[in-house]
Each structure stands twice: as structure tokens, then as C-alpha cells.
Amino acid sequence: MGENVVFAVLWVVFSVLGEIGDRVIIRHNPMYYIVSNQGQLALQAFNFLLVVLTPVFVFVVLFLVFTMVRFTTKRGEMPPANKRFAIDNKAFVLVWVGGSIALNLLFFLHPTTSAMEQMFALDQPAANTHDLVVDVTARQWQWIFSYPQYGLTQTLTPNGQNLLELPVNVPVKFVLRSYDPYHTYDQYADVIHSFWVPAFGIKEDVIPGETRYEYLTPTAITSYAVNPMVRVQCAEVCGPGHPWMESPLAVVSDQQFAQWVKAQKALANG
Amino acid sequence: MAHAMTVPESGHAPRPRKAPMPPVLRAFLWAAIGFLLLNTFVIAVDPFRGHPFVTGPSVVFGWVGAAIGWLLGIGLYDAVLLPLMGFPTRWQERQQGWRRYWEFATDHKVIGLQYMMFAVGGFLIAGGIAMLMRYELMTPYLTIFHYPSNYLTAVGIHGTLMMFSFATVFMIGGLGNYFVPLMIGARETVLSKLSGIGVWLVPVGILTVLFSPLLGEWSTGWRGYEPLAGQDANGILFYYLGVLALTMSSLIVALNLVATVMFRRAPGLTWGRLPLFVWGQVTVNLLMLIWFPEIQTTFVMALLDKVVPLNFFTATGSPLTYLMLFWLFGHPEVYIIAVPAFAIWNEIIPVMAQKSLFGRQWAVIGLVFVMMLSGLVWAHHMFTNLRNSEILPFSFFTEMISIPTGFAYMSAIGTLWKSKVRLNTPMLWILMSMFNFLIGGLTGVFLADPIVNLQLHDTFWVVGHFHYTIIGSMVFSGFGAIYYWLPKLSGRTFNETWGKTLAIITFLAFNLTFSQFFLLGLHGMNRWVPAYPAYLQPMNFEVSIFAFILGAAFLGNILYIGYCWRNGAQAGENPWGAKTPEWFTSSPAPRYNFPVQPEIVGSLYLYGEGTKVPVVTTALGELAATSRATQDPQFDWHDYAPDGGGVTS
Ligand code: HEM
Ligand SMILES: [Cu+2]
Ligand SMILES: [Cu+2]
Numbered sequence: 001m002g003e004n005v006v007f008a009v010l011w012v013v014f015s016v017l018g019e020i021g022d023r024v025i026i027r028h029n030p031m032y033y034i035v036s037n038q039g040q041l042a043l044q045a046f047n048f049l050l051v052v053l054t055p056v057f058v059f060v061v062l063f064l065v066f067t068m069v070r071f072t073t074k075r076g077e078m079p080p081a082n083k084r085f086a087i088d089n090k091a092f093v094l095v096w097v098g099g100s101i102a103l104n105l106l107f108f109l110h111p112t113t114s115a116m117e118q119m120f121a122l123d124q125p126a127a128n129t130h131d132l133v134v135d136v137t138a139r140q141w142q143w144i145f146s147y148p149q150y151g152l153t154q155t156l157t158p159n160g161q162n163l164l165e166l167p168v169n170v171p172v173k174f175v176l177r178s179y180d181p182y183h184t185y186d187q188y189a190d191v192i193h194s195f196w197v198p199a200f201g202i203k204e205d206v207i208p209g210e211t212r213y214e215y216l217t218p219t220a221i222t223s224y225a226v227n228p229m230v231r232v233q234c235a236e237v238c239g240p241g242h243p244w245m246e247s248p249l250a251v252v253s254d255q256q257f258a259q260w261v262k263a264q265k266a267l268a269n270g
Numbered sequence: 271m272a273h274a275m276t277v278p279e280s281g282h283a284p285r286p287r288k289a290p291m292p293p294v295l296r297a298f299l300w301a302a303i304g305f306l307l308l309n310t311f312v313i314a315v316d317p318f319r320g321h322p323f324v325t326g327p328s329v330v331f332g333w334v335g336a337a338i339g340w341l342l343g344i345g346l347y348d349a350v351l352l353p354l355m356g357f358p359t360r361w362q363e364r365q366q367g368w369r370r371y372w373e374f375a376t377d378h379k380v381i382g383l384q385y386m387m388f389a390v391g392g393f394l395i396a397g398g399i400a401m402l403m404r405y406e407l408m409t410p411y412l413t414i415f416h417y418p419s420n421y422l423t424a425v426g427i428h429g430t431l432m433m434f435s436f437a438t439v440f441m442i443g444g445l446g447n448y449f450v451p452l453m454i455g456a457r458e459t460v461l462s463k464l465s466g467i468g469v470w471l472v473p474v475g476i477l478t479v480l481f482s483p484l485l486g487e488w489s490t491g492w493r494g495y496e497p498l499a500g501q502d503a504n505g506i507l508f509y510y511l512g513v514l515a516l517t518m519s520s521l522i523v524a525l526n527l528v529a530t531v532m533f534r535r536a537p538g539l540t541w542g543r544l545p546l547f548v549w550g551q552v553t554v555n556l557l558m559l560i561w562f563p564e565i566q567t568t569f570v571m572a573l574l575d576k577v578v579p580l581n582f583f584t585a586t587g588s589p590l591t592y593l594m595l596f597w598l599f600g601h602p603e604v605y606i607i608a609v610p611a612f613a614i615w616n617e618i619i620p621v622m623a624q625k626s627l628f629g630r631q632w633a634v635i636g637l638v639f640v641m642m643l644s645g646l647v648w649a650h651h652m653f654t655n656l657r658n659s660e661i662l663p664f665s666f667f668t669e670m671i672s673i674p675t676g677f678a679y680m681s682a683i684g685t686l687w688k689s690k691v692r693l694n695t696p697m698l699w700i701l702m703s704m705f706n707f708l709i710g711g712l713t714g715v716f717l718a719d720p721i722v723n724l725q726l727h728d729t730f731w732v733v734g735h736f737h738y739t740i741i742g743s744m745v746f747s748g749f750g751a752i753y754y755w756l757p758k759l760s761g762r763t764f765n766e767t768w769g770k771t772l773a774i775i776t777f778l779a780f781n782l783t784f785s786q787f788f789l790l791g792l793h794g795m796n797r798w799v800p801a802y803p804a805y806l807q808p809m810n811f812e813v814s815i816f817a818f819i820l821g822a823a824f825l826g827n828i829l830y831i832g833y834c835w836r837n838g839a840q841a842g843e844n845p846w847g848a849k850t851p852e853w854f855t856s857s858p859a860p861r862y863n864f865p866v867q868p869e870i871v872g873s874l875y876l877y878g879e880g881t882k883v884p885v886v887t888t889a890l891g892e893l894a895a896t897s898r899a900t901q902d903p904q905f906d907w908h909d910y911a912p913d914g915g916g917v918t919s
Contacts, residue, residue, distance in 0.1 A: 003688060031725065032793050042725045049719060053712050060679065060708050064701050067686045071623075072693040075766070078847070079624040079690040083878045087626045089684065096680045097632075097673070104669045107719065112665050115721040120658055179585070191498040192589055194654060194728060198794035202724045205655035208497060208585030212655075228805045229794045235728040236654075237798035239489050239498060240418040244801065 003070065011055070011062055018054040025050065031201065033229045035251065038216040039201020041118055045111035052103070122171075122215035132172045134164070138193035138206040139180040141241025143232050150261050152268065157248065164232055164249045167257035168221050174214040178206040194236035197249060198229040205236055223250035293373045297343030297470070304339025305332040326504045326577045329485060333511050337474050344470045345374025350463055365861060374470070376462040377861060381469050382448025383759075385523075388472040389444055390828060392435030395480060399428040401821050404814040410804045419487035421800035423505065427479055429492030430509060433603065434516040435476045437744055441610040442558075443469065443523045445751055446551045448759070450527050452852035453545045455536025455870060455885070457862040460529040461522070468522030471515045478512030491798060493600070494569075496583030496592035500576055510573045517562045524555035524562070536851065538870035543884075545850050545874055546627070549634050550613025553641040554606045560645070561606075565599035568592070590655060597648035604739065605644040609637055611707070611743035612678035614751050615700050619682055620875050621754075621848040623691040627875035628684025629677075636677025643671045653723045661720050668718040672711060679704065692846075695769030699750030702777045706742025710735060713788060731791025737784045745824075749773070752831055757841030761857045764834040772827050779820035786813045849874045854885040 026047050034043050073079055121127055130149075137144040145164045146153045157163045166172055178190045195214065196203030199222070204214045224230050234245035252260065290296075309332030313323060324332070342351075348361035363377070364370040370380055371387065403424055406415050415421040451459055459465055482488065486503025499506050531544070531552050544552075572592065575582045583592040612633075620627040627633070649656050649664040656664070682704065691697060713735040716722050726732060757763050786809055795806050802810070844853040851874075855864045864887065872884035 030792060039725070042721045045719055045721050046716060046725075049716055049722070053715060057708065057712055060683075061705065063683055063686075064705055067689075067691065068693060068701065071686055071689050071691055073690045075693075077692075079622075079692065081624060081878060083625075084880070085626040085876075085878050086684075087628055087630065087876070089628070092684060093629060093632065093680070096676070100673045100676045104673055107715065108666055108669050111721065112669065112719050113662060115719075116662060116665075119721060189501075190585065191501065192495060192655070196728075196796070198725075203654055203727060204724070207589055207655055209589065228803050231794075231803070233794070233796055235796045237422065237489060237491055237495070237498065239501065240422065240487075242422075242489075243418055243799035246803075 007062070007066060010066070011059055014058045014062055015055040018058050019051065022047075022051050022054055033199050033227045034201050035220040035222055035230070036197075036200040036202070036216045036218050038119065038122075039199065040219070041115045042201040045115050048111050049107070052106075056103075123213060127171065128173065128215065129171060130173060131170045132167065133175065134166075134172055135175045136177070136195055136206070137181065138176070138178045138195065138234070138238075138245075139182070139190055140239055141234070141245040143195075143234075143245065143247045144181070145247075147261070150265070152261065152264050154268075155264050156267070162247045164247055165257065165260050166218050166249070166251050167254050168218055168251050170254070171215065171217045174204075174216075176204055176206045176212040176214060177210075178208045191238045192236050193234045193238050193245065196233045196235040197231065198233065199227060199231075203235045218251040221251055221253060223252075224248040292369075293344050297340045300339035300343035301336040302339070304335030304337070304342075306335075308332045308335030324485075326507060329504065330507060330511065330573065330577060333478070333508075337471070337515060340474055341467055341470060344467075346467055349374050349376075350467065374466050376458075376466045378447050378451050378459045378462060378465065379859065379863075381462075381465050382444055382446070384469045385439055385443030385447055385472065386445070388469070388476065389436045389440035392431045392439070392472075392476050394825075394828070395476070396428045396431035396436065397821055397824060399424050399431075401818060403428065404817040406800050407802075408807075408811045408814045410802050410807050410810075412800055415800050417487075418800050419489050422489040422491065422798060423483055423487045425798060426488055426491045426509065427482065430479050430513060431476060432740075433492055433607075434513050434520075435472060435479070437607045437740055438520050438558075438603070439472060439516070440748055441614075441744060441751075442527075442551065442554060442606070443472070443520060445547075445748075445755075446527055446555075446610070447523060449755065449852055450548055450551050451530055451534065452758075452855070452859060452863055453548050453850050454531060454534065454539055455851045455864065455868040456530060456534035457864060457867070458534075459526050460533055461526040464522055465526045468519045468526075471519035471522075475512045475514075475516035475519065478508045478515060482506070482508035482512065484508075493596055494572060494592075495589075495596070496572060496575070497585065497589050499572060500579070500584060507573065507576065510569045510576075514566055514569055517566055520558055521562045524558035527551055528555045528559065536868050536870055539851075543870055543872075543874060545617065546613045546630075546633060547610070547617045547850075549637055550610045553637045554609050557602045557606050557609075557641055557644065561599040561602045564595070565603075568595040568599070571595075590652075593652055593655070594649070597651045598645075600651065601648040602644045604736070605640055607740055608707070608743045609640060611703060611747035612640075612675075613637060614747040615678060615704060616681050616685070617850075618696055618700050618750060618754050619685050619691070620877065621846050622694065622697045623685060623689035624847060624877045625685055625689045625691075626877050626881075627681060628687075629681045630875055632677045633681035636674040636681075639674035639677075640671060643667060643674065647671060650718060650723070653720045654727050665718060665720050669715070672715065672718075675711060679708075694766055695764065695773060696750045696754035698770055698773050699746050699753065702773065703743060703746035703750060706738055706746055706777075706780070709785075710738030710740075710742045713738065726791060728797050729791035730787045730795045730797065733797060734784050734787030734791060737787065741780060741784070746777075749776075749827060754846070755852075756831065756834060756838070757845045758852060758857050758859075760835040760838065761841060762834055762836075762838030763841035763845060764830070764838050768830060772823065772830055776820065776823040776827060779816055779823050783813055783816040783820050786816075849877075849884050851885045854887055 030046060031043050034040060133149055135146045135148060143162050145155050145162060155163050176195055178193055180190050183189060190208045193206045194203050195206055200216055204212055222230050230249050232247040232249055234242055309328045312328035312331045348359050352359040364373060371384055375381055402414060406413055406421055482505040485508055486505040488502040488506040488509060490499045494509060531548060571582055574580050581587045583589055616627060616633045646667040647664060649660060650668040653661055717726060717735060753764060753769055790809055795802060843857060851868055854868055866887050868885050868887045870884055871886055872882050874884050
């Protein structure tokens with residue numbers, strides 16, 4: 001009896017301490033830097049899992065430590081043999097099996113299904129309002145961004161790097177394709193890439209021969225200079241150029257965006 | 271043939287003429303001949319003259335020739351083909367001395383040690399490569415690797431060798447071959463000759479993958495993703511071929527062990543009494559029998575895609591099909607690695623606590639359900655490219671698989687609760703393994719959640735997760751198992767202070783290295799990069815330092831075990847007071863394992879008052895249907911006694 005009580009008390013105490021630790025982690029953002037509605041969903045899910053799993057983690061770790069402290073013989077001593085041992089304990093098994101089923105069903109409902117439903121809803125007609133469409137072309141080893149609504153075919157920084165610039169709080173539809181417009185005899189000879197902006201909290205693979213869509217809304221004005229997680233990074237190995245298949249990204253105000261579009265147009269028209 | 275291999279050597283005749291050269295040397299020679307023959311043939315019939323002497327297609331055929339030559343040279347010719355065709359053969363199995371480990375053997379214990387030896391070789395090579403990778407990652411720009419493709423090739427060789435020549439080999443080909451027959455009271459395995467040949471495919475595979483850069487760099491990593499693989503230089507061919515050899519070897523192990531468990535159990539060893547370790551082996555062997563042919567087929571298709579070339583997996587074909595086919599095998603593969611470890615926990619814990627195993631049926635049900643569910647979750651590796659409608663079902667099964675996985679913990683916890691366990695070196699490794707796998711499993715729950723996965727996939731979070739599951743389960747349990755069985759394997763034991771010190775150092779170095787992988791991943795560090803944004807350098811630098819310590823710690827353990835194997839103190843016959851049959855014979859066990867057929871009369875996992883010794887070794891005549899006696903009218907157990915058989919070298 002005594003051990004059960006001691007263990008239960010310790011479990012509660014350390015779980016509470018763990019939860020306090022979780023609050024601290026959550027305050028400091030375990031995903032470091034997230035600036036999109038999609039990323040917010042991921043972050044909430046992450047935090048939820050963290051909070052619910054903490055007591056599970058504490059239970060097992062505490063048990064392992066407890067075993068080492070309380071349930072061991074002295075060095076070189078044999079365990080006592082004159083005992084009968086329980087090989088079953090219906091209550092414990094029921095709580096364990098039932099508990100793990102309940103926990104996993106919970107996770108499947110929330111955050112798994114709840115968050116995915118919110119994400120899927122972004123491409124429903126109601127939300128998919130085409131405020132801004134960006135065509136993203138992945139080729140070995142470069143990201144090319146074009147803005148069909150503004151007639152921009154390839155947006156660049158002053159020194160010629162491909163640049164993705166987005167207005168803040170405007171829903172974006174990314175159209176993701178992997179092919180090589182400069183490859184004169186075989187445009188489709190490309191490989192799988194993955195379109196990842198760490199600060200947006202999502203990546204989608206870009207697959208040769210297929211077109212994929214990604215919807216999200218940037219939620220803060222920021223740029224690569226503010227935080228290096230604000231960058232477009234290829235996340236799927238695509239050959240020797242993979243580590244450098246990245247582009248700077250800037251999220252700006254509406255006015256700045258309009259100016260930038262003008263400037264890009266002027267640049268394109270030479 | 272079946273008969274020939276079950277009848278022990280008459281053996282009284284002196285060894286005839288000595289073989290002209292050691293089999294390994296001959297195997298190398300015949301492999302070279304095989305390569306030249308087939309390679310030259312392909313070049314000769316090549317309609318496009320003017321190619322170099324070794325081309326993609328020619329090297330594939332040449333490799334097949336080399337593999338066949340190697341196997342013939344090592345013993346397939348002398349020991350299998352000649353007797354099979356009714357010709358006299360010089361071959362005689364060596365019974366003693368270190369040389370028998372470098373020859374064809376039919377003793378499952380020798381074969382098991384051969385597997386362990388090769389697996390450790392693969393581990394050291396791949397581990398050395400990991401050290402180079404970590405050295406490179408100390409800086410955000412290229413240093414020792416001059417081109418990214420060199421680094422990517424290193425990552426690919428590291429991953430491929432670790433997975434196919436170590437993780438699936440050490441516990442199954444190695445410990446499985448050695449201990450499954452002993453633990454079911456069998457005298458030998460069913461397909462012992464096939465098994466003796468199969469082990470020699472492991473060095474073929476290791477050397478093939480290791481020397482793949484001879485044919486050019488390949489950049490895909492261990493998954494060989496298409497269509498990138500189609501662009502790579504011919505080095506990728508050696509990846510396909512090496513993996514084919516390694517998986518073929520493991521497939522033979524699986525076939526042999528399953529057959530042995532089905533047909534060679536000792537009388538009284540019902541399925542209900544089957545040792546936990548054996549259950550673990552049987553379940554993963556079934557997984558291997560199901561999924562290894564699948565990945566082999568896929569690799570043959572990818573190989574044809576490359577050398578013919580076809581267009582199965584290019585943009586005009588379907589790249590996603592390759593991904594599906596790979597992970598269809600790939601996910602079961604991770605359980606092939608982890609399940610034997612779960613089994614080991616519950617094998618060792620009751621012994622060290624001298625306490626009955628709690629919820630034995632749950633521990634077994636857990637293994638079996640993990641095995642079945644593992645075929646339903648593959649696309650969780652593809653959340654970033656799956657159709658939306660497929661995400662939730664795969665997420666569901668992925669989350670559910672943690673339930674049966676948890677049963678291994680439930681049994682272990684139930685057994686340890688209020689026990690008095692001996693906290694010795696093997697036990698310490700097991701507790702550490704439980705801790706590490708806990709972290710691996712819990713970080714997996716985050717990955718199973720698709721919205722989180724879309725952020726964490728292909729980052730160092732994943733790299734941390736799978737190193738925690740693989741090293742945490744299989745490597746830590748593997749060390750636990752080796753320390754536990756060292757007295758059985760060698761008749762010698764180790765020093766507790768040394769054993770524990772090494773375990774603790776390894777544990778700390780491991781956790782300090784890989785826990786930070788999670789933070790790197792969250793902070794935006796992606797995989798397969800020798801160069802990365804500079805803000806990630808400080809943590810990477812420090813991780814590398816711990817990684818070097820970890821590498822040294824692994825090496826230290828291996829050296830120490832090797833030292834104890836030869837020089838350790840003499841161990842008792844059953845030093846831990848275990849009840850499973852492998853401890854009811856001398857250590858190491860004689861050629862045919864047990865002087866007389868043991869019989870199992872009770873549960874192997876019950877301890878305490880009123881429980882009996884479950885293994886009796888006097889049941890000579892009354893052998894069950896699973897034994898030799900009913901099949902062989904001339905059966906006489908004296909033939910199988912280590913001295914009665916009189917086989918000496
Ligand atoms: C000795 C300590 C080890 C260290 C320091 C280490 C380090 C690494 C690193 C840095 C990567 C590259 C990650 C990336 O960029 O994607 C990697 C990949 C990998 N490692 Fe290890 N590793 C170790 C041991 C192991 C073991 C024991 C196994 C399995 C038994 C293993 C299996 C893998 C696999 C499968 C990959 C993926 C390769 C790929 O992406 O194709 N590693 N490891
Ligand atoms: Cu890439
Ligand atoms: Cu998986």
C-alpha cells in the first residue's frame with residue numbers, strides 16, 4: 001500500500017511541476033517563431049500534445065527512477081525467492097489498456113481531426129477567395145515565384161535572387177509545381193522538392209507531373225532579416241544543390257506590397 | 271538434401287586433403303572471376319561499342335556473377351552442390367577454433383556469431399561515417415566533404431548500412447539464430463545449410479554499399495527516392511544491389527527461424543509457453559517474410575528504371591508510387607527493428623527480479639498487434655504529399671499503434687512493481703532502453719499528428735525521433751542482451767563496475783546528442799544538408815562534440831565486451847537464475863545444444879513459492895511430434911550428444 005501512495009503522490013507532484021514547465025515552454029514558443037494561421041494550428045496542436053503527454057512521460061520516467069531507488073536489491077544480493085507474485089491485476093490492466101485507448105482516441109479527435117478540418121476548410125470556396133495567387137515553381141535548384149494576377153513572371157531581389165514577398169493578413173494560394181522551364185528538351189525532368197517556410201509551420205512536397213495547392217495567411221510583418229526561419233527552404237533531398245535551394249521571404253504591409261509590385265513590373269519591363 | 275543435413279557427420283574419418291586455400295580467399299577469387307565473366311560477356315554483346323569496360327548494365331550482371339562466385343567459393347559448391355548432386359566432397363565442417371567463423375557453417379550458434387560479427391562490422395563502418403557527418407556539421411559550410419554529393423553519399427551509406435546490415439541483422443540474424451533454437455530446446459535449425467550460406471550475403475551487401483562511390487555519387491539517402499535516384503550516377507546501382515543481398519540474407523534468417531519454431535520445439539514447449547524473445551523473433555520474421563520480397567521487387571523495378579531505362583517512377587510515370595512502395599516496406603522495417611527489443615525487456619526483467627512476468631499474454635498480444643498494424647500505417651511518412659482524403663485514416667492507425675506498443679511497458683512495469691530487482695549491467699541497459707524508447711515513442715505521437723507533421727517532417731526532429739527509437743530500443747537492448755547472455759556465449763562474465771560505467775557514459779552521451787536534434791528541427795534545421803544557415807551553428811557544434819563522445823562510448827563497450835569474452839572471469843552455468851531452456855545446458859552450448867532432448871514441463875516465467883523448474887533434461891524416449899524421433903526410424907539420441915557423435919576436427 002505504502003508504495004502505491006508514495007508513487008501516486010510523487011506522480012502528481014512531478015506532473016504539476018511538468019505542467020508548469022510546459023507553461024514556460026509554451027510562453028517561449030516551442031516552435032520558436034510562427035507567423036501564419038496554418039502555423040498557429042500546428043503550434044496549438046503541438047502545445048496540446050505537450051500538455052497531455054507530460055503526465056504520461058512523468059509516469060514512466062518516475063517509475064523507472066522509482067524502480068532504481070526502491071525496488072532493487074543490494075549489490076550482489078539475490079532477490080528473495082519465498083513469495084508468490086501477481087501475474088495479473090485486472091484493475092491495472094483495465095486502466096492501462098482503457099487509458100491508452102481513450103488517450104489515442106482523444107488525440108485522433110483533437111488535435112488531429114479538428115486541426116485537419118480547419119486546414120481542409122481553407123480550400124473550400126468560402127475561404128478560397130483568390131486574394132493572392134502565387135505560382136511556385138521548383139527546379140533543381142531554385143525557387144521561381146510568379147504572380148499571375150499582377151503579370152509578374154519571376155520576382156527578384158536587386159541582386160538577382162528569387163524573392164517571395166507577401167502582404168500581411170491576405171490569404172495566399174500557392175500553386176506548387178516541379179518542372180524546369182529552362183530545360184529546353186525535357187521540361188519535366190525534375191525531382192521531388194518540398195516547399196517549406198519554417199516560420200509558416202508547413203511544408204508541402206512539390207512533385208513532378210502533379211500540381212499541388214497550399215493555402216495560408218501570413219500574420220505578421222517580418223522578413224529573413226528579422227528571423228532566419230522566415231525563408232523558403234527546400235526540405236526534400238533533391239540532389240547536390242539541395243542545401244542551397246532557399247530563398248529570402250518578406251511579409252510586408254499592403255502599401256509596401258503594392259509598391260513592390262510596381263517596382264518588379266518596372267524591373268521586368270526593363 | 272533435407273536428410274543429408276539432418277544426419278550428423280559420421281566424422282570418424284580423418285579430414286581428407288586440406289583445402290587449397292581459406293574459403294574466404296577462394297570466395298574473393300571466385301567472385302572476381304564471376305564478375306569478369308559476366309561483365310565481359312555484357313560488354314561483348316553490347317550493341318553500342320566504345321563504352322568503357324564497366325557500364326551500368328555490365329556492372330549489374332557482373333555483380334550478380336560476383337555474388338554467385340562468392341557464395342560458391344565460400345561453401346555453396348563444396349558443401350551444398352556437390353553432395354546434392356551425389357558427388358564426393360572434401361568439405362567437412364570444422365568443429366573448433368576461430369577458423370570456423372570464417373567458413374561455411376551449419377551450426378546455428380556459429381552462424382549467429384557470424385551474423386553478429388558482420389553486423390558489428392557494419393555498425394562500426396556506418397558509425398565511423400556518422401562521425402564524419404557530424405564533423406562536417408560542426409560548421410555551416412563545407413569542410414571535409416568538398417561537394418554536397420559526397421556528404422549525401424555518406425548519409426546514404428550510413429543509413430543503408432545501419433538499417434540493413436546492422437539494425438535488422440544483429441538482433442535477428444545474430445541473437446535470433448543463436449538463441450531461438452536454444453530457447454525452444456531444439457538441437458539445430460531446420461534449414462541449417464541454407465542459413466549457413468545466407469550469412470555470407472551480409473559481407474557482400476556491406477562491401478557493395480560501402481564501395482558504391484566507385485561507381486559515382488548518389489544523393490538519395492537510404493530511401494532511394496525517385497525520380498532523384500534516376501538522375502544519380504551509377505553508385506545508386508550498388509545501393510540497390512547491396513540492399514538486395516542484405517535483405518536476401520535476412521529473408522533466409524526469417525524463413526529458417528519461423529520453420530524452426532514451428533517444427534523443432536522441445537516436447538512440452540507449446541505456443542503458450544514460448545519464450546518472449548522467441549515470440550518477438552517470430553513476429554518480426556513474419557513481417558520480414560511479408561515485406562522484404564516487396565521491397566526487393568521495388569528495388570528491382572527501380573534498378574530497371576535506371577539501367578534500361580524505363581519510366582516507372584519519373585514524372586511521366588508516377589514518382590509517388592515509388593514512395594508508397596518504399597514505405598509499405600519501410601514502416602514495418604522500423605518495427606522489425608523495435609519489436610525484438612520489446613521482447614528482450616520482458617525476457618530479462620523477470621529473471622533479474624526473480625519475479626513472475628506480469629500479464630504475459632498482454633506482452634505477446636502487444637507484439638502480435640504491433641506486427642499486424644505496422645502494415646497499415648506506411649503513408650504517415652508521406653503526409654506532405656498525400657491526398658487530403660488519405661491523411662486521416664493513416665493518422666488514425668498510426669496513433670492506434672501506440673496502444674499495443676504500450677503493452678510492452680505495461681508488462682515490464684507490472685513485473686517491476688514491488689519487486690526486488692538486481693540492478694546490474696544488463697538491467698541498467700534495459701531500463702535505459704525503456705527511457706529512450708519512451709522519448710522516441712512520445713516524439714512519434716507529435717509526428718503522427720498530421721498538422722504538426724507538416725512542420726516537423728524532413729527536419730532534424732525526425733532524425734532525433736528515429737535515432738531515439740532505433741538506438742534507444744535496438745542498440746540499448748542489444749547491449750543489455752549481450753551483457754545478459756555473455757556468460758552463455760562465452761562462459762565468461764564481466765565486471766559490474768566497468769559494465770555500469772560504460773552504460774552510463776553511453777546513456778548520457780546519447781541523450782545529450784540526440785535530444786538536441788529535436789530543438790534543431792523545431793528551429794528550422796532540415797535534413798540532408800552539409801551546409802545550413804549560420805544561426806544553427808552553435809547547437810550543431812555542441813551536438814557534434816557529444817556525438818564524438820557517443821561514438822567513443824559505443825566503441826568502448828564493444829571493446830570491453832570483446833575483452834570479457836576472452837578474459838572475463840569464469841561464469842556459472844546459470845548465473846542469473848533464469849528459467850528459459852538456453853540455460854539448461856553447458857556454456858557455451860555443445861554442437862547439438864543439449865546432450866539429451868530437454869522437455870518443458872512448466873511456465874518459463876513463473877518465479878517464487880511453489881513454482882517448479884520448467885526444463886527437465888531426462889525425457890529421452892518420449893519425444894513429441896516436433897522431434898526427430900518420429901521422422902527418423904534410426905533415431906538414437908547418442909548421435910546428438912556432443913561426445914557421442916564423436917565429431918572432431
Ligand atoms: C553513432 C551515433 C550516430 C550518429 C551521431 C548519427 C548521426 C546521423 C546524422 C547526422 C544523420 C543525417 C541526418 C540527415 O541529415 O538527414 C543520420 C541519418 C541516419 N541515421 Fe544515424 N547516427 C548514429 C547512429 C545511427 C544508428 C545506430 C542507426 C540505425 C541503426 C542510424 C540510422 C540512420 C538512418 C536510417 C539515417 C537516415 C539516412 C538517410 O536520410 O538516408 N544512425 N544519422
Ligand atoms: Cu531539395
Ligand atoms: Cu512509419
